[in-house]
Amino acid sequence: MTGFLGVLRRDLRLALAGGGDILTLVLFFVIVGAIVPFAVGPDRELLARIAPGVIWIAAFLAMLLGLDKLFRPDRDEGTLALYRLADLSLPGMVAAKVIAHWLTAALPLIVASPFLALILAMDMDTYWRTLASLLLGTPALAAFGTFGAAVTVAIRRGGLLAPILIAPLSVPVLIFGVGAISPLGGPDQASAAMLFLAALSLMALALSPFAAGLAIDWGEE
Amino acid sequence: MxxxxxxxxxxxxxxxxxxxxxxxxxxxxxxxxxxxxxxxxxxxxxxxxxxxxxxxxxxxxxxxxxxxxxxxxxxxxxxxIHHCGHRNAVRARLTVRQTLDFWADINGRNGIDAAAALDRVGLARIAGLDAGYLSAGQQRRLVLARLLVSRRPxxxxxxxxxxxxxxxxxxxxxxxxxxxxxxxxxxxxxxxxxxxxxxxxxxxxxxx
Amino acid sequence: MSIDDTPKMSWWNRLAHPGQFVNWTRPLIWPLVAVTAALFALGLWFAFFNSPADYQMGDTVRIMYVHVPTAWLSQFVYGAMAVSAIGTLVWRHPMADVSMKAAAPLGAVFTAMALFTGSMWGRPTWGTFWEWDGRMTSTLILLFIYLGIVALWRAFDDQLRAARVVAIFTLVGAINVPIIKFSVDWWSTLHQPASVFRPDGPTMPGSILTPLFVMFFAFTFLFITLQLVAMHTEVRRRRVMTLERKAARGAGA
Structure with a gap:
């Protein structure tokens, strides 16, 4: 447990000490969202209709952006080799990384999301549901992303590969994430989507540490 | 033990x-x-x-x-087993003390105290310094402290x-x-x- | 370790030796080519001359004889890859690595063919090349996964490490594919509740079923043949790489 907390504390400390990283990510998220009206026109009705999808896409892209920082610096400086000989198991280490990734790459976006909701003409009710779906769905994105980063860490120029591998796997998160907000299927379908989203997150959180731990151990051998 | x-x-x-x-x-x-x-x-x-x-x-x-x-x-x-490779596993933006504490956390604290270990390798005076500022020799000393905080045969x-x-x-x-x-x-x-x-x-x- | 070190050589261990594998399976290739060619000849004859045109779709219904088998293969190849991945992870079987690597591009090609024929069929039937129908959409995502796996293979320098990492990714993908399929189906019914055309309707006369069946086997045999040839090529490629490396070291020393 001390090892788990040690990894978590270190990653949070590094993210906060280099505060620029979190700020860059939030800026990217906000700018992607804010650029949409320039492409589709400032029609408030249209914007309100696509706003949940836009926010999800922006969060999805922003979270993929930070993946390369998850394991690569650790590998380059030698910390990854330490992890493989540590008292703390590799899945335990990955679990700490997933939580740190969510706290530094997803939570700041969720905090910044009201601004996008405002400029995309979202109504209050839709925003609350967007918030709930982001809170339930982003853990799955963090877990998938960590797995993708672990699979590509042994590759010298693997930077863009992780997003390409992970994006198709993350389609269900996007579908249920937006499905939980949109009123298309009625309230029944929306709450079903919310449950699916929670199930996806739980499954991804439970499995990804083991899969990512194996990938790191065998990829580095 | x-x-x-x-x-x-x-x-x-x-x-x-x-x-x-x-x-x-x-x-x-x-x-x-x-x-x-x-x-x-x-x-x-x-x-x-x-x-x-x-x-x-x-x-x-x-x-x-x-x-x-x-x-x-x-x-x-x-x-x-402790393995100390070419790379020191030292990251800038963490202090010397924080780096050593992190190593002790993941490897288990069954050796000597982190402060004592820093003292032993002669880095006690700069324990609060950003580890990225250490010279190559000082980083090597920090790595030696890692061997002390977690005892392995x-x-x-x-x-x-x-x-x-x-x-x-x-x-x-x-x-x-x-x-x-x-x-x-x-x-x-x-x-x-x-x-x-x-x-x-x-x-x-x-x-x- | 403990399994591989047993002195007696079972067929399994002998198969694990790439050279032995090539020697054992080489006699299979020409018969497989012959069977595949015969099945294609028969199937295409049925498809073009001995099956009726659909009263609604006309001759375009014949696209189905390519579309349905490739769509089946797009999933079957992934299954073969997942089984090979288990072989790599559990038994560290060298031929499982080779089989995984050979299957990935084949799967991508069959999936792309299924999509292409699907959209050729969709043009006269739906009036558009692309419809965000659940089946087409999940096949498209499957294609992305195949291409990702091919890219992952190519990104590694060391093929032994690559095999294990790709195997883990393939298995995670295998867990995910049903979830993707389910979510995409849910999504497409949400957005277009009107029922779309389904090629596997229950009322299919025998005159269509027979050529479909033959083509289905023809394509499956095509995959098996290509897979075996690709595996042989891969074994040979690895042998050349080893020799080159040895030569380079000999020159250096």
Whole structure:
């Protein structure tokens, strides 16, 4: 447990000490969202209709952006080799990384999301549901992303590969994430989507540490 | 902790070991036994496979052939091996103390206290400094402190004296001496002279 | 380790030796080519001359004889890859690595063919090349996964490490594919509740079923043949790489 907390504390400390990283990510998220009206026109009705999808896409892209920082610096400086000989198991280490990734790459976006909701003409009710779906769905994105980063860490120029591998796997998160907000299927379908989203997150959180731990151990051998 | 007694009966044994990357063997047919309280100096020209052998002994690389056994080690005691490679695992933006605490967290705190370890390697005065500002020799000293905060019977050191000054060299020798006294095992790849008794020398040639 | 070191050589271990594998399976290739060619000849004859045109779709219904088998293969190849991945992870079987690597591009090509024929069929039937129908969409995502796996293979220098990492990714993908399929179906019914055309309707006369069946086997045999040839090529490629590396080292020393 001390090892788990040690990894978590270190990653949070590094993210906060280099505060620029979190700020860059939030800026990217906000700018992607804010650029949409320039492409589709400032029609408030249209914007309100696509706003949940836009926010999800922006969060999805922003979270993929930070993946390369998850394991690569650790590998380059030698910390990854330490992890493989540590008292703390590799899945335990990955679990700490997933939580740190969510706290530094997803939570700041969720905090910044009201601004996008405002400029995309979202109504209050839709925003609350967007918030709930982001809170339930982003853990799955963090877990998938960590797995993708672990699979590509042994590759010298693997930077863009992780997003390409992970994006198709993350389609269900996007579908249920937006499905939980949109009123298309009625309230029944929306709450079903919310449950699916929670199930996806739980499954991804439970499995990804083991899969990512194996990938790191065998990829580095 | 029973580890102190347990490591008295420990020995690191390699049988017909071949190591290398992929299918390319760098060193082949190595057999040696290192009983507790003694060590091995790996020598040989660049590219002879010294670092690769250390990585293989640490379990970070799969051996291409042969067996490695740490006889007398109970796996329940946790990992028995410290490996210090070329890279120091030191990250800028964390202080010296935070770096050492992190290592103690993930490796287990069964050695000496972090403050005492920093004092021992001569970094106590700059414990609050960003570790990224350390010189290469100071980073090496910090790595030596990692060996002290978590006690493990086997030390695998890759060029430990590379950036160290005369003072640091003496510190390294003193630490090694104490480690072997306590019944530990050390395998060191180096080009420098290391004045510690109980070290045999194994010379790796360039593999044919 | 403990399994591989047993002195007696079972067929399994002998198969694990790439050279042995090539020697054992080489006699299979020409018969497989012959069977595949015969099945294609028969199937295409049925498809073009001995099956009725659909009263609604006309002759375009014949696209189905390519579309349905490739769509089946797009999933079957992934299954073969997942089984090979288990072989790599559990038994560290060298031929499982080779089989995984050979299957990935084949799967991508069959999936792309299924999509292409699907959209050729969709043009006269739906009036558009692309419809965000559940089936087409999940096949498209499957294609992305195949291409990702091919890219992952190519990104590694060391093929032994690559095999294990790709195997883990393939298995995670295998867990995910049903979830993707389910979510995409849910999504497409949400957005277009009107029922779309389904090629596997229960009322299919025998005159269509027979050529479909033959083509189905023809394509499956095509995959098996190509897979075996690709595996042989891969074994040979690895042998050349080893020799080159040895030569380079010999020159250096």
């Amino acid at each position: 029973t580890r102190g007694q347990a490591q008295l009966r420990l020995s690191l044994e390699a049988q017909g070991l071949a190591c290398g990357y992929g299918e390319t063997a760098l060193a082949t047919d190595l057999s040696f036994t290192v009983p507790s309280g003694s060590g091995l100096l790996l020598r040989g020209p660049n590219g002879a496979g010294k670092s690769t052998l250390l990585l293989t002994l640490a379990g970070l690389l799969q051996p291409l052939a042969g067996q490695i056994a740490l006889v007398g080690h109970d796996p329940d005691d946790g990992p028995a 086997v030390w695998l050191l890759d060029e430990p004296s590379a950036a160290l000054d005369a003072d640091g060299q003496a510190l390294l020798e003193a630490l090694l001496d104490a480690h072997l006294d306590a019944g530990g095992i050390a395998i060191i790849a180096t080009h420098d002279a290391i004045a510690v008794e109980r070290l045999r020398t194994l010379t790796l040639g360039v593999a044919a």
